[in-house]
Amino acid sequence: MYSDKVMDHFTNPRNVGEIENASGVGTVGNARCGDIMRIYLDIDENRIIRDVKFKTFGCGAAIATSSMATELIKGKTIDEALEITNKTVMEALDGLPPVKIHCSLLAEEAIHAALWDYATKNNIEIKGLVKPKSDIHEDEE
Amino acid sequence: MIYLDNAATTKVKKEVLDEMLPYFMDNFYNPSSIYSSSRSVNKMVEEARSVIANSINAEKDEIYFTSGGSESDNWAIKGIALSRKNKGKHIITSKIEHHAVLETCKLLEKEGYEITYLNVDKDGLISLDELEKSIREDTILVSIMTANNEIGTIEPIKEIGEICKKHNVLFHTDAVQAYGVVDIDVNNMNIDLLSTSAHKINGPKGIGFLYVRKGVMISPLINGGSQERGKRAGTTNSASIIGFKKAVELKFNGRLENNKYIESLRDHLIDRVLSEIPYSRLNGSKDSRLPNNANFSFEFIEGEGMLLKLDSKGICASSGSACTSGSLDPSHVLLAIGLPHEIAHGSLRLTMSEDNTLEEIDYVVDTLKEIISDLRSMSPLYEDFVNKKKESVINV
Numbered sequence: 145m146y147s148d149k150v151m152d153h154f155t156n157p158r159n160v161g162e163i164e165n166a167s168g169v170g171t172v173g174n175a176r177c178g179d180i181m182r183i184y185l186d187i188d189e190n191r192i193i194r195d196v197k198f199k200t201f202g203c204g205a206a207i208a209t210s211s212m213a214t215e216l217i218k219g220k221t222i223d224e225a226l227e228i229t230n231k232t233v234m235e236a237l238d239g240l241p242p243v244k245i246h247c248s249l250l251a252e253e254a255i256h257a258a259l260w261d262y263a264t265k266n267n268i269e270i271k272g273l274v275k276p277k278s279d280i281h282e283d284e285e
Numbered sequence: 286m287i288y289l290d291n292a293a294t295t296k297v298k299k300e301v302l303d304e305m306l307p308y309f310m311d312n313f314y315n316p317s318s319i320y321s322s323s324r325s326v327n328k329m330v331e332e333a334r335s336v337i338a339n340s341i342n343a344e345k346d347e348i349y350f351t352s353g354g355s356e357s358d359n360w361a362i363k364g365i366a367l368s369r370k371n372k373g374k375h376i377i378t379s380k381i382e383h384h385a386v387l388e389t390c391k392l393l394e395k396e397g398y399e400i401t402y403l404n405v406d407k408d409g410l411i412s413l414d415e416l417e418k419s420i421r422e423d424t425i426l427v428s429i430m431t432a433n434n435e436i437g438t439i440e441p442i443k444e445i446g447e448i449c450k451k452h453n454v455l456f457h458t459d460a461v462q463a464y465g466v467v468d469i470d471v472n473n474m475n476i477d478l479l480s481t482s483a484h485k486i487n488g489p490k491g492i493g494f495l496y497v498r499k500g501v502m503i504s505p506l507i508n509g510g511s512q513e514r515g516k517r518a519g520t521t522n523s524a525s526i527i528g529f530k531k532a533v534e535l536k537f538n539g540r541l542e543n544n545k546y547i548e549s550l551r552d553h554l555i556d557r558v559l560s561e562i563p564y565s566r567l568n569g570s571k572d573s574r575l576p577n578n579a580n581f582s583f584e585f586i587e588g589e590g591m592l593l594k595l596d597s598k599g600i601c602a603s604s605g606s607a608c609t610s611g612s613l614d615p616s617h618v619l620l621a622i623g624l625p626h627e628i629a630h631g632s633l634r635l636t637m638s639e640d641n642t643l644e645e646i647d648y649v650v651d652t653l654k655e656i657i658s659d660l661r662s663m664s665p666l667y668e669d670f671v672n673k674k675k676e677s678v679i680n681v
Contacts, residue, residue, distance in 0.1 A: 151593075154590070154593060155594075155597065157663065160662070160663045162668065171665060175625075175626060175627035175630070175666065176626040176627070177626075178587050178615065178626070178627075178630040179587075180665050180666060181665070182665040182668075198663075199663050199664060199665040199668055200663060200664070200665065201585065201586065201587055201664045201665055201666045201667075202587050202590070203587055203588075203589035203590060204589055204593045206587075207590060207663065
């Protein structure tokens with residue numbers, strides 16, 4: 145059901161890990177639905193994403209989209225990173241099964257949440273970035 | 286390849302296939318026809334019916350061949366709902382039934398029937414007290430599975446049968462996972478209807494039976510010709526029925542030793558997993574459990590990734606995670622036994638057969654340990670746990 149690219153990024157995920165003293169960290173999703181994605185950004189003074197790491201609790205598609213999303217924004221400027229949508233991530237993975245599309249949305253949201261965190265910490269405004277709607281909520285019934 | 290998904294389906298035994306093959310070409314005749322070639326096929330079908338009836342201490346005329354477990358469940362519930370609608374419209378079942386039962390009940394709810402879904406305890410057992418209290422004047426059927434397909438819990442069938450008999454309510458049990466493994470005597474256990482499927486016991490797919498106690502009126506689900514004494518239309522699936530018979534003979538012959546062997550594999554697996562993998566738990570009852578079923582949850586990880594990684598190591602297994610079912614909710618069974626969503630997502634079902642070996646089980650545990658530590662190393666939940674921002678909830 146998964147493309148070769150998805151399987152490749154699931155089996156050998158790129159950029160797994162944490163960044164100490166990261167410029168921005170964003171965590172989205174919730175354990176109820178079975179997907180949580182956390183993205184760490186290291187952004188330099190020229191607003192370039194120098195490094196990016198992720199951790200994901202979720203299915204094969206969730207891990208693969210996290211991996212691909214980090215690949216797509218690494219070395220890019222903040223504005224370029226903002227242009228990465230769930231569609232971009234999906235296309236780069238040669239598609240996802242319909243029930244897994246929410247995973248790619250999560251990747252887009254995780255990037256935005258990390259950028260929002262960066263903007264808040266540095267008290268700056270990033271044009272085109274809105275407050276992420278779903279931050280982590282692990283509440284059970 | 287190590288196959289540990291025998292609750293999903295089993296391999297057809299060579300002896301079963303050999304028995305079936307002549308009925309595709311040499312003896313292809315329709316058993317309902319009048320000529321002698323047909324009559325000899327019919328004779329074999331009827332002999333199969335006798336063998337199968339014997340296996341649950343039923344009579345030959347109480348066995349109706351169907352296309353398998355789902356049809357049998359659908360028929361039992363819809364058929365009784367229809368034939369007894371003047372007596373009442375209340376049905377009792379449990380929260381952990383197979384979808385074939387639950388979805389049928391949901392459909393009946395839309396048709397004006399009232400369904401009581403019994404709770405189960407942390408082991409997956411229903412409460413006999415709750416069952417008895419739920420029976421009303423208009424209750425027409427109780428449908429409780431013999432053993433659960435996900436967590437392997439065996440329900441107190443004999444006691445349920447007694448309660449149903451005492452209150453004069455029909456009792457149906459989905460025995461798809463239990464048939465051929467657990468002792469079933471329909472008379473001793475007061476079972477009125479019972480569903481089975483051949484492919485769970487090394488028979489072919491697409492065949493099963495519904496046992497219906499003599500004297501119980503049930504409306505047909507499939508109307509048409511007069512096959513199966515007018516209760517289930519459709520040309521008799523002779524080759525599959527004959528294969529089913531062979532599978533039953535093989536399964537019941539040496540069943541006790543087989544169960545014992547498989548149980549020893551299962552217990553070895555459970556012991557090793559629980560002692561060597563931290564933050565893990567066994568789902569389902571420790572004692573009232575199918576010999577071939579082990580179901581675990583592993584905290585901080587999700588089930589699908591585990592299955593994909595097991596697959597890449599040549600191990601076939603299944604999970605109760607949402608991602609394998611196409612919905613966002615994890616298994617209804619795991620939620621019913623009280624697991625939090627996050628734990629239910631990280632579950633793994635391993636179901637053995639007599640073909641598995643102890644070496645295979647050891648390889649599976651060793652592989653599982655690597656996979657779980659790998660997935661935990663990329664889990665934000667585990668990171669939070671290590672950084673003491675989050676508590677472990679798996680054995681609360």
